Amino acid sequence: MKTLRCLIVDDEELARNRVRGLLAEETAVEVVGEAADGEEALAAISALRPDLVFLDIRMPGLGGFDVIEAIHDGEMPAIIFTTAYDKHALQAFEVSAVDYLLKPFKPARFREALERARARLASPPGTGSGLSELLAHLKSSDVGPRVLVKSPERILFVRAEEIDHVESAGNYLVLHCGKERHIVRETMVAMISRLESAGFMRISRSSIINLSRIRELQPMGPGSYCVILKSGTRLDMTIPLRDLQERMTG
Secondary structure (H helix, E strand, O other), rough: OOOEEEEEOOHHHHHHHHHHHHHHOOOOOOEEEEOOOOOOOOHHHHOOOOOOEEEOOOOOOOOHHHHHHOOOOOOOOOOEEEEOOOOHHHHHHOOOOEEEEOOOOOOHHHHHHHHHHHHHHHHOOOOOHHHHHHHHHOOOOOOOOOEEEOOOEEEEEEEEEHHEEEEEOOEEEEEEEEEOEEEEEEOHHHHHHHHHHEEEEOOOOOOEHHHHHHEEEEEOOOEEEEEEOOOOOOOEEOOOHHHHHHHHHO
């Protein structure tokens, strides 16, 4: 197996140490250098010609995408982004990144990205992974359930913990996330299947709630209750009270 020459770029020393430690557990890998900002990264890429760069996105001065834009033709290594922000995923695809690791990532997810880089580097030019593959990896990563929201301008990944409740609206669903609203084309059945393990429950034909957002229940009549969320939103509940109690106390 060919030795993979790697450069680690991150303005946080702890983050660089984390990547270096994970690479130390792998075979046929050599860390040829580190950089703490975009300027250092460009100099290191030019001087060291690494095969693979683990690249942070938000750094003082030149950010990760600025670095890529400034790399000279013929010097472009494979790129794995390492970042705490998921909103740049589409842009990462557009610059043909191998993968997009969301901090904090686990060793298994890191290893998966490294293997994808090996496969990319072993493939003929122009056969990099597509958007659908990148999105699939992001959706199945180990940071918990997320909902993919597409628009002509961007692709947004909404974390389960950001969602207060989900409301049915014809053939669409509305994700209520604090003051933000996101519309997705999906069924209630599919949505609760995705979110149930993250502490969500369907309380009526048209509402799924984040159980951690419940403030109180208000009786509305015999066996009828209204759920009041911490945001003040009131939602009718049509399921038996005992079902909610079991989920809240179980």
